[in-house]
Amino acid sequence: MKDRLNSGIGFGSAASCPDSADAANDADAADTASTGGFFRQVYAIVGQIPAGRVATYGQIAALLGRPLAAKMVGFAMSQAPAGLPCHRVVNRLGEMAPRDIFGSPAFQQRLLEDEGIVFLPNGRIDMKKCLWDPR
DNA sequence: AGGTTGACTGGGG
DNA sequence: TCCCCAGCCAACC
Numbered sequence: 220m221k222d223r224l225n226s227g228i229g230f231g232s233a234a235s236c237p238d239s240a241d242a243a244n245d246a247d248a249a250d251t252a253s254t255g256g257f258f259r260q261v262y263a264i265v266g267q268i269p270a271g272r273v274a275t276y277g278q279i280a281a282l283l284g285r286p287l288a289a290k291m292v293g294f295a296m297s298q299a300p301a302g303l304p305c306h307r308v309v310n311r312l313g314e315m316a317p318r319d320i321f322g323s324p325a326f327q328q329r330l331l332e333d334e335g336i337v338f339l340p341n342g343r344i345d346m347k348k349c350l351w352d353p354r
Numbered sequence: 355a356g357g358t359t360g361a362c363t364g365g366g367g
Numbered sequence: 368t369c370c371c372c373a374g375c376c377a378a379c380c
């Protein structure tokens with residue numbers, strides 16, 4: 220179990236995993252044609268992140284077939300429509316969005332803790348336990 | 355049309 | 368883990 224959890228963190232491993240590739244393909248094929256908008260696709264995926272789990276910008280980008288467009292995902296979040304659980308999207312280190320995107324990083328942390336996200340003493344999310352697995 | 359920017363990431367040191 | 372560099376992509380000016 221430790222191995223599985225661990226492998227979930229690295230995108231490299233995820234990319235090699237046939238299941239992940241399938242998920243990416245599904246999301247891409249389903250939305251690319253009808254939306255034609257990168258942001259739309261990002262929002263669709265973010266909306267699928269369950270409470271108690273978090274996803275990284277790079278992970279979402281990879282799901283859309285653009286593993287190097289993590290920056291773009293973050294930008295999409297800045298324009299995210301209301302109702303989207305964008306507080307569940309964090310960077311690879313498990314840190315909150317900088318500045319006061321949510322009023323304050325502490326506020327975002329509070330939201331996540333309320334959903335059951337586990338934080339480490341260093342103030343970061345325990346990615347081993349809380350990283351969302353699209354499968 | 356072209357340059358800059360951004361809630362990022364991976365690699366090398 | 369942190370710092371610096373390069374890459375990627377769409378929005379903005």
